[in-house]
Amino acid sequence: MTTSASIPLATYRFQFNKNFSFRDATRLVPYLAELGISHCYASPYLRARPGSTHGYDIIDHNSLNPEIGTPEEYEQFVAELHRHGMGQVLDIVPNHMGVMGADNAWWLDVLENGEASPYADYFDIDWEPVKDELQGKVLVPILGDQYGNVLERGDLKLVFDAEKGEFSLFYFQHRFPINPREYPRILSSRMEMLDRTLGSTHDDVLELHSISTAFGHLPSRHEITPESIAERNREKEIQKRRLAALCARSPEIKTYLEQTVETLNGNPGDSRSFDALHELIKAQAYRLAQWRVAADDINYRRFFDVNDLAALRMEIPAVFHATHAFVLKLVEEGKIDGLRVDHPDGLYDPAKYFYQLQCGLPCDDAAMQAVPTKPVYVLVEKILSGNERLRREWPVYGTTGYEFGTLVNGLFVDHEAAARVERIYRSFTGHSVDYPDLVYGCKKLVLKNSLASELNVLANQLSRIALANRHTCDFTLNALRSALAEVIACFPVYRTYVAEGRISSEDRRYVEQAVAAARRRSNMPDLTVFDFIRRMLLVEINGDEPQYYSRAVLRFAMKFQQVTSAVMAKGLEDTAFYRYNRLTSLNEVGGDPGKFGITVEEFHRANAFRLDTWPHAMLSTSTHDSKRSEDVRARINVVSEIPAAWRMSLRRWRDWNRSRKRLIDGFPAPFRNDEYLLYQTLLGAWPVEGLNDEAWQNFVERVGNYMLKALREAKEHTSWASPNEEYEKAVADFVRAILTRGKKNRFLPDFGEFQRRISRIGMFNSLSQVLLKLTCPGMPDIYQGNELWDFSLVDPDNRRPVDYERRERMLGDLKTTFGAAECACQATELLRHLDDGRIKLYTIARALSVRKQNPGLFREGEYLPLKVSGPRAEHICAFGRRKDQAMTLTVVPCLSATLLADRFESPVGEEVWADTRIEIPAGWPVRKVRNCFTGNALDLDPAAGLRISEVLATFPVALLVGQQE
Numbered sequence: 001m002t003t004s005a006s007i008p009l010a011t012y013r014f015q016f017n018k019n020f021s022f023r024d025a026t027r028l029v030p031y032l033a034e035l036g037i038s039h040c041y042a043s044p045y046l047r048a049r050p051g052s053t054h055g056y057d058i059i060d061h062n063s064l065n066p067e068i069g070t071p072e073e074y075e076q077f078v079a080e081l082h083r084h085g086m087g088q089v090l091d092i093v094p095n096h097m098g099v100m101g102a103d104n105a106w107w108l109d110v111l112e113n114g115e116a117s118p119y120a121d122y123f124d125i126d127w128e129p130v131k132d133e134l135q136g137k138v139l140v141p142i143l144g145d146q147y148g149n150v151l152e153r154g155d156l157k158l159v160f161d162a163e164k165g166e167f168s169l170f171y172f173q174h175r176f177p178i179n180p181r182e183y184p185r186i187l188s189s190r191m192e193m194l195d196r197t198l199g200s201t202h203d204d205v206l207e208l209h210s211i212s213t214a215f216g217h218l219p220s221r222h223e224i225t226p227e228s229i230a231e232r233n234r235e236k237e238i239q240k241r242r243l244a245a246l247c248a249r250s251p252e253i254k255t256y257l258e259q260t261v262e263t264l265n266g267n268p269g270d271s272r273s274f275d276a277l278h279e280l281i282k283a284q285a286y287r288l289a290q291w292r293v294a295a296d297d298i299n300y301r302r303f304f305d306v307n308d309l310a311a312l313r314m315e316i317p318a319v320f321h322a323t324h325a326f327v328l329k330l331v332e333e334g335k336i337d338g339l340r341v342d343h344p345d346g347l348y349d350p351a352k353y354f355y356q357l358q359c360g361l362p363c364d365d366a367a368m369q370a371v372p373t374k375p376v377y378v379l380v381e382k383i384l385s386g387n388e389r390l391r392r393e394w395p396v397y398g399t400t401g402y403e404f405g406t407l408v409n410g411l412f413v414d415h416e417a418a419a420r421v422e423r424i425y426r427s428f429t430g431h432s433v434d435y436p437d438l439v440y441g442c443k444k445l446v447l448k449n450s451l452a453s454e455l456n457v458l459a460n461q462l463s464r465i466a467l468a469n470r471h472t473c474d475f476t477l478n479a480l481r482s483a484l485a486e487v488i489a490c491f492p493v494y495r496t497y498v499a500e501g502r503i504s505s506e507d508r509r510y511v512e513q514a515v516a517a518a519r520r521r522s523n524m525p526d527l528t529v530f531d532f533i534r535r536m537l538l539v540e541i542n543g544d545e546p547q548y549y550s551r552a553v554l555r556f557a558m559k560f561q562q563v564t565s566a567v568m569a570k571g572l573e574d575t576a577f578y579r580y581n582r583l584t585s586l587n588e589v590g591g592d593p594g595k596f597g598i599t600v601e602e603f604h605r606a607n608a609f610r611l612d613t614w615p616h617a618m619l620s621t622s623t624h625d626s627k628r629s630e631d632v633r634a635r636i637n638v639v640s641e642i643p644a645a646w647r648m649s650l651r652r653w654r655d656w657n658r659s660r661k662r663l664i665d666g667f668p669a670p671f672r673n674d675e676y677l678l679y680q681t682l683l684g685a686w687p688v689e690g691l692n693d694e695a696w697q698n699f700v701e702r703v704g705n706y707m708l709k710a711l712r713e714a715k716e717h718t719s720w721a722s723p724n725e726e727y728e729k730a731v732a733d734f735v736r737a738i739l740t741r742g743k744k745n746r747f748l749p750d751f752g753e754f755q756r757r758i759s760r761i762g763m764f765n766s767l768s769q770v771l772l773k774l775t776c777p778g779m780p781d782i783y784q785g786n787e788l789w790d791f792s793l794v795d796p797d798n799r800r801p802v803d804y805e806r807r808e809r810m811l812g813d814l815k816t817t818f819g820a821a822e823c824a825c826q827a828t829e830l831l832r833h834l835d836d837g838r839i840k841l842y843t844i845a846r847a848l849s850v851r852k853q854n855p856g857l858f859r860e861g862e863y864l865p866l867k868v869s870g871p872r873a874e875h876i877c878a879f880g881r882r883k884d885q886a887m888t889l890t891v892v893p894c895l896s897a898t899l900l901a902d903r904f905e906s907p908v909g910e911e912v913w914a915d916t917r918i919e920i921p922a923g924w925p926v927r928k929v930r931n932c933f934t935g936n937a938l939d940l941d942p943a944a945g946l947r948i949s950e951v952l953a954t955f956p957v958a959l960l961v962g963q964q965e
Helices: 022-035 071-083 105-116 147-153 180-187 191-198 203-216 226-249 251-264 271-282 291-297 317-332 350-359 402-410 415-429 435-449 452-467 477-489 505-521 528-537 547-573 600-613 630-641 643-660 672-685 693-714 725-738 747-775 804-817 821-832 838-853 855-860 896-900
Strands: 011-014 039-042 046-048 058-064 087-092 096-098 138-143 156-161 166-171 174-177 286-290 306-311 338-341 377-380 662-664 667-669 779-783 862-865 876-883 886-893 928-931 937-939 958-963
Touching: 011 022, 022 039, 022 071, 022 804, 022 838, 058 317, 071 087, 087 317, 105 138, 105 174, 105 226, 138 291, 147 271, 147 286, 156 251, 156 271, 166 180, 180 203, 180 226, 180 251, 180 271, 191 203, 191 251, 203 226, 203 251, 226 251, 251 271, 286 291, 291 452, 317 350, 338 350, 350 377, 402 600, 402 630, 402 747, 415 630, 415 643, 415 672, 435 452, 435 477, 435 547, 452 477, 452 528, 452 547, 477 505, 477 528, 477 547, 505 528, 528 547, 600 862, 600 876, 630 643, 630 672, 630 747, 630 896, 643 672, 643 725, 643 747, 662 725, 667 725, 672 693, 672 725, 672 747, 693 725, 747 838, 747 876, 747 886, 747 896, 804 838, 821 838, 838 855, 838 958, 855 876, 855 886
Parallel strands: 011 039, 011 779, 039 087, 058 096, 087 338, 138 286, 338 377
Antiparallel strands: 046 058, 096 306, 156 166, 166 174, 662 667, 862 876, 876 886, 886 958, 928 937, 928 958
């Protein structure tokens, strides 16, 4: 496929919500342009649930979110981008929509009409689950208590909207429409009273009788032919309008209906008074249930285990068109230049979806093969595990960069210290943890407690397939369910991409690996069930099987893939990452905490591979999904370089803080593993500047909120589903106690001294990291606010408001001070004031300026790893980029704690680097380079090499730009 899209040079992520609007973004466009950004990278801004802070709970794909701005304000934002020669990349959400509440028209229609809704197929609903009571119904797990208790408390309220002529059930803010065919239950429940009041032959009474009869003759919600669906949809609205008109002209009828509703709503304390309402609710296309029921019985696919995010069936052409028409129109009009696809692993057939996105319309398998170009810059939020590669046949430009974040982070972790850090972790916590076993156990836990219903659906599908063949009909439902759970828990990647006629060698390898591992772990008496599952997942069926059987097998295999991705996300990212705290900077989306650092050679190989395969993929180091910001991770990484100091400090802190714990069930709380997490969290998030009492308390509150979320995600001593308030309070009290300022707290000053050492090294790590991101093959992204030091933790902490006025002011001052090349030598001043963050902003602005001056070099230029020799060679990562006569060299230090060893303040100068040199290959097109950060000119001599002490003489990183002689 050829490239035909407009490729961004660099993006900047904005998190839009009611507190950050189109108007706010418009005002900041000049700042982004001055910084060197080519495209705004926008979070979802289609109409979402009111108050949404993230935009992923979309309720209408065909309009802008009014909380973010008006269409006119959006046009002004686009115009301002274009005025500065910029564009935008939009984050889109094809996998799911926000439901519950009272504002998703499609979902409400499904609740009203069940399978007879025009939107019944839009959502991924199993209308034929095993439980008879759910046949043709949607389980809605919304109630805070058991259904009967909620009903008899009077929390479920029947409401009549006289202006619309329709009835709904409300549970606080949640609306559940009443099936129109069941309206006669309400309209006729007290008709004799109306006959006595107005007379049975009164025109209004006769009209009400007629309306009630018409509602009763609607096609049922189980009649799902196109003709009956159309008739029902048409006639129910006609009768509602008749009812509304009747109420408008007849106060008596309106009063009668209001009184009827009041009677049906029952009287708390009188159980029998709710019988009629209960029978009405039972007749609906939904079953209201306590929220805990979702884990076992929910029959619509969700976004992971979030009940109010219902999955869409994007494989249906009508659904694709209905959800993408508006966005693709904006693309066609040039208002959007690229798309970021959220959670593609949740889609039934991601490959086909990407082709549809590039075509701008649904396409079949034949059309997929005919797409000659990639006209839209599309990135996919695909998380790659281990050595997994993005599928080359997908018509996209790469991932959103989680794997790059993991790669570059690993460069600043001392891979030789893994065993020592492991011993420290084991000694402090008193537990030995095998990481692969931990992940396996977490995935089994998720399958048991929060995604059991998804497993049930798969097992039921597989059981029907097994029963249809005499060679497999003896496999019981229980055996199939147990074996499936083992295979899913052992799956090595998020998912495979088996589809009709498409089974890759990678897919086959992953399935066989998972099945083999599951077989080894299983204690089932009949292991042949795993052979059956393997054949079904690889769609290995005899050619003489009936067509319905083949379709069932393919559908099972493809649905299985959607489940493994959800289980991996919840089991790994949202459970194991909060339990395995050996070095928490490794516990990042797309990362592998079991892999402890990488070598410079591994880093170079990965960059060369990206240039060869996905040269325009996004490079990210902080995102809205990050567990910790790039600067927090850069600090925590330093622990790997100073394990001895870390061990001794931990012992002191443990002893000093022991008295601040309290016993719960005979054990001190918090437990050691949670305490270990807390110390690393403080190392990473500690404020860089001194704080007044109010600001300090805000920091303490942030840490407390983070620990609460981490504890619940870990699901060991408390959880979201079953909060252990006693343990949570013990941890919260511990956090406040150790962070209370005062002379009696020995911990705070000692920790502060240790953290200051960590912090300074972490800043050098961060500068190296950001320069690598801006010059490696790929397209760099900056997450909002991260152009200065940002020590945010997982969301919602990383969605706090950004002080843009400060950033604008700083950038303006830097542009004035360092505007001329000869003034750049003053950059050493930034190094003396490292804490204020200007040095990071300066590094970004300068590097982006070079990138803007040489777009072709960074989009398509060669990647040339450079060999380093001398006494400090292991502390340098250096590479060149070359295209025609243009060339740059990137030089950054790594593992600076070991390099400086308490002898030096900064990784600069002759004393630090001695005679360490970069070897310059013969035949390079230039012989002179200029350091874009300092303005210093250097000669490139292949014979003598390039001395690091000259390259990093006064500034801790270097981007050398070739100068033509």
